[in-house]
Amino acid sequence: MISWPKAVLFDFDGTLIDSALDIHAATNMLLARDGLGPLSLPDVKAMIGEGTRKLVERAFAAAGRSLDDAELDDKYGQMVPLYAANLTKLTQLMPGTTEALTALQRDKVAMALVTNKPDFAIAEILEHFDLANYFPVIVGGESGVPHKPAPDMLYLALEKLGVEAGDALFVGDSPADARSAQAANMKLVLVEGGYSREPLESLGADVVLQDLSELEAALARLAPKG
Missing domain, CATH: 1.10.150.240 (Putative phosphatase; domain 2)
Incomplete structure (x- = not known):
């Protein structure tokens, strides 16, 4: 832990x-x-x-x-x-996804999924890739709060987890993710290979990763000192 x-x-x-x-x-x-x-x-x-x-x-x-x-x-x-009808025909896990989630679960770090995606799609894709057990909290597109890039979805996830913003971080791939995390005063990790319309280095992330296999090492670097 x-x-x-x-x-x-x-x-x-x-x-x-x-x-x-x-x-x-x-x-x-x-x-x-x-x-x-x-x-x-x-x-x-x-x-x-x-x-x-x-x-x-x-x-x-x-x-x-x-x-x-x-x-x-x-x-x-x-x-x-x-x-x-096309949720999982061609969709794949991003590199390092399973390893990153498994490491966090091993270390007893709580996890939440925060996505603008419709709820029906979230559930089916998580089941298809056997990922549902990692996420006790899911805040999806039908959560009833403003979508990213507003911070409200992150606030809701933190509330459900019982965790303060300073004790959490957000991992995403896009300007909407970056602006949402920054508005919520959360640490931000961005991952290359996603769908950003802007260079990730320009978005003010605390760390930019090549893929999620680097997440565990990044967390160690971002941990508050002392």
């Missing part, structure tokens, strides 16, 4: 899982219904990170069509079943 951190909060897409191929496929199926697209994988990757509704809005804008609120509601409603 280690004394710090007491908890580690994780983003999901681009941090623990590489879901871009499945999201890309569902996005292009949605656009094709209106004779639009297809969008490239890099284009869709750059749209991930602030929830499925925002992704749908960005995808239609990139395909040359702006949506009013009613149209966005409709397209989001169509996207949900399309993605639900």
